[in-house]
Amino acid sequence: MGNSMPTEFDDSQHFATFKGTGAMRTGNAFDVRWSEVTLAALRAAGVLDNMVDGLSPPTTDKLWLDKNLDPAVLKAWDPVGLAWTKVSFSTALMQPSTYDPQRIAKDAFDTANHSFRANITGALPRPALNKMRDTLSALDLMTSGSLDQAIRRREATNSDASEVTAKFQEAFSECADRGWALVAPDGTYPLNSRLTAGKPLSLKGHSETGTRLQWVSGAASSGVRVAVSASPRPMVFEDLTLETFGVAAGKALDVDCSGLISGGLIMPRAESHANISRLLIKGASGYTVNGWDVGVDLISCLSCTVRDTRINGVYTGAYGSVPQASRGVRFGGDGSPTSLDIRGLWVSAVNEALETIDAEGIYLSGFEFVTVNKGITTVNTLNESVLTASSGHIAFVGTAIDIERMAEFDINTLSLYNVANPAEVIGMKIRDCARGRIAGNHFQRTGTTTIYRGIIIESGNNNTIEPNIFDVGNTGQPIEIQAGATNTDVHKQRFLNANAFPIIDAGSNSRFEEFPSYGGNLNSIYTGPGRARQVHTLVVGCTGGPADTLTGVAINTGGAIVETFSFDGNTALQTFTSPNLGLSFQRRKVSGTWGSWGPKEAENGSNANGKYTKLADGTLICTHTLNITSVVGSTVSATWTFPISAVAAPETVTTNVPSASLGSIFSSASGKTSTQATINLRRNDTAVATAVEVTMIGRWK
Incomplete structure (x- = not known):
């Protein structure tokens, strides 16, 4: 028989002969790589019926035998990494079947009046190569024999924390390397150190309160940390409880993508997205006893969404006392993080509920921040950021909203009231912001707080304060516009208290x-x-x-x-x-x-010098009656001082003697100035006192 063929050979060195009909000498035989012959045979048998070979890739729902390489390489489209990747044994042959019957209901059951029969099997389509829908349960990832035992023990105690932590860490690393999501079933998992991944990782539970990761040591090095420096792809964290026995210690969820920054910026195609939903982050014994120092830390991520998540910090004393934990959510870092979208976030007992640093877009709605020192804080180096916050509630100890250097902002329909009775609180502080809108908010003082300062605009331009409601007590200061603010437009407000000065304006070009x-x-x-x-x-x-x-x-x-x-x-x-x-x-x-x-319209008045009428068009009319005693055959003069002064000598001063005595009488006016005129009288018969009526018509303006 000669030498037998080895079971292993070098595909790049060996060839198979591919021959058509007829003798080999007719020229219809070709040397072909063994791998290509094998794949062609599987395609002919219908196993790889979706394989396409060639130099150009096919549509992404096909397998591609890439003949740009020798030997040719079988590839599949990876929708997570957005690239054609080599098909391996695990990706090709260790997938669930396309039709994987699943038991979805119990056997038939009967009642006294009704009979039901449920379908107990069903065809659940699941394409084997669609990794977007591939998840890997920690129960199934048994890289060592003890992993299954460690994770399945849902009644594990704190003494099992080291074993559970080690196996969970093993699952973390394996899932991150494979690009799969880690799905933890319901149960309480005692842990004693931080779980880390050096590549993107998605972590999912079965329900918010059913799957509980519990750090029993309470050390600062607790929680989940994903530090991404390569192979970026979107990450999902959902349906979990992350709890600690520590007191204001550690970060529950820490996602750091700063390793992806290139040239000082986060590349748009980095795909460093984090989607967080239905997480419960809290202390294991309640927020008056223990809790995390930081709930969620999102560093240099391209974008993040937070949905229906609750974060409890820890108070310094009883419920409602001053918070001790640092913050609920932080979104920022180098590289200009692009977008943070929050809906349905609940945070309590922290110093800062939300802090953003150099984030370009912050969008909040339907949030509840309870007993926090600060509700929303933005720290920006440049005026490039946009903030919208609506339909929320902040119960605060210090400052509800403190924003700076926003290119645009819109804060509306929020309820902001103080707790814990500090001496002074601030509803909103606006610094170096432009084109902002504050509308429909309710500012309310509670307890014995002495000064509630509603809105303070320290600096910035073209900001608008639309109607709001202020119930800040008689000692409060609803609105204050400081010298650094320009072109602030203030609509009609609703002030519910007898404030001495509801509005203080030291700004430039403020209008109301x-x-x-x-x-x-x-x-x-x-x-x-x-x-x-x-x-x-x-x-x-x-x-x-x-x-x-x-x-x-x-x-x-x-x-x-x-x-x-x-x-x-x-x-x-x-x-x-x-x-x-x-x-x-x-x-x-x-x-x-x-x-x-x-x-x-017209102003009328009188004094000892007569009566006056000032008309709106500037006309001034003065009248008076002078009694002048005449001298027979001579002219007698008297000075009439006008009851009010004109702006210049009047055009007209007239005289009249209403009732003449026997003899000749003559009267006139001369020497007119803005304040007086000379009245002249002459009688030729007797020397008697004569009443002379005088009228001046001039201008008061």
């Missing part, structure tokens, strides 16, 4: 739909685009208002209302109305300069 208790200078009220009409309710001491015509003393501004109508910065109109005094004035701003106050 309604400004209650204004105590500044009326000349400083903004005129320009953005607010055609503003209303300011004045308090005593407000300056720049009209003065009493006779005394020159400023009219009492307490309770007065000023309306400002502006076309631009140079053209405007102000009206001043005092319901208490029954007075109304107005003035115009022309070429950037305010004119004098005058009556809005």
Whole structure:
């Protein structure tokens, strides 16, 4: 028989002969690699009926025999890594069958009145090569004989923590290397050190409270850490409880993708996404006894989503005392993390519920932060970030929302109230932010807190405060606009308390739909685009208002209302109305300069020098009756001082003697100035006192 063929050979050195019909000498025989002959035979038999060979890859639902290589390589599309990868024994032959019958119900059962028969088997399609739906249970990953025993013991005690930790770590490493998800069934798993993976890993339980990973040592080096520096792909963490016996110790879930940063940026195709849903992160004995220091730490991830997750920190004392744990969720790091999307997050008993660092987009809704020092904190180096927060509640000890350097933000429909009775709290602090909107929020003071400061805009431009509700107590300060803020637009607010000054404005070009208790200078009220009409309710001491015509003393501004109508910065109109005094004035701003106050319609008054009427168009009319004793045959003159002064000598001063005596009478006016005129009288019969009626028509403005 000659030498027998070896059972193993080098495929790159040996060939098989592939021959068609006829003798070999006819030229229809070819040398072909043994691997290619084998694969072709399997395809012919229908086993590899979806294999396509060639130089170009087929559609991703096919197997590809890549003939760019010699020998050719059989590849399958990996939807996680987004690449064609070599098919191995485990990927090709250790998959569940396409039709894997599963028992989905118990046998038939009968009741007194009804009979049911359930289908106990069913065809559950599961393509063998579709890794996106491939998961690997810790029960099935038995790389050593004791793994199954260690993980299956759901009634394991703390004394088993070392064994369970070792086998869980083995499963972590194996699943990360294979690119599979680790699915832990329901049960409590005692652990005594951190579980780590150096590649992307997805960790899933069967239910939020059913699958419990419990760190019994309480050491800082606890929790789950995934540090990714290669082979990026999306990660999923869901349906788990992560609990600790530590007191403000360790990070429950730590995902660090900083190893993927290239050139200072997270590459868009890095696929460093983390999706977190239905996690319960807490202390093993309750949040007045123990709890994590950090719930979820997301460092340099391209994007993250958090859904329906609860994080309990730990208090320093009884329920409701000052939090001791550091934070609930942190999202940030180098490389400009792109997007954090949170819906249904519940955090309690931490110093900061949410902290973001240089994150480009933060989107929150339906959240509950209870007894936290700070609710939302953003730290940004550049003004490139966007924040939206809506439909949430923050019960806080220090500052509910503290944001800086946001390119845009929208904070709406939140309820912000203080707990634990600190001396001073802040609802929102805005610094160096632009194009922001604050609307529909409820600021509420509780307990004995002395000062509740609602909204503080320290700096930034073009921010808008739409209607909100402030119930901050009589000692609170609802809105404060500081000197660094420009172009802040404030709509009408609802103030439920008798605050002395609900709004403090030291900003530049601030404008208000309604400004209650204004105590500044009326000349400083903004005129320009953005607010055609503003209303300011004045308090005593407000300056720049009209003065009493006779005394020159400023009219009492307490309770007065000023309306400002502006076309631009140079053209405007102000009206001043005092319901208490029954007075109304107005003035115009022309070429950037305010004119004098005058009556809005007509102002009437009188004194010892006569009566006056000031018309809104600037006309001044003064009248008086002078008694002049004449000298026979001579002209007698008297000075009439006008009851109020005109801006210039009047155009007209007339005289009239209503009832003449016997003889010739003559009267006239001369020597007119802005304050007086000379009245002349001559009688030719007798020297008697004569009543002379005088009228002046001029201008008061």
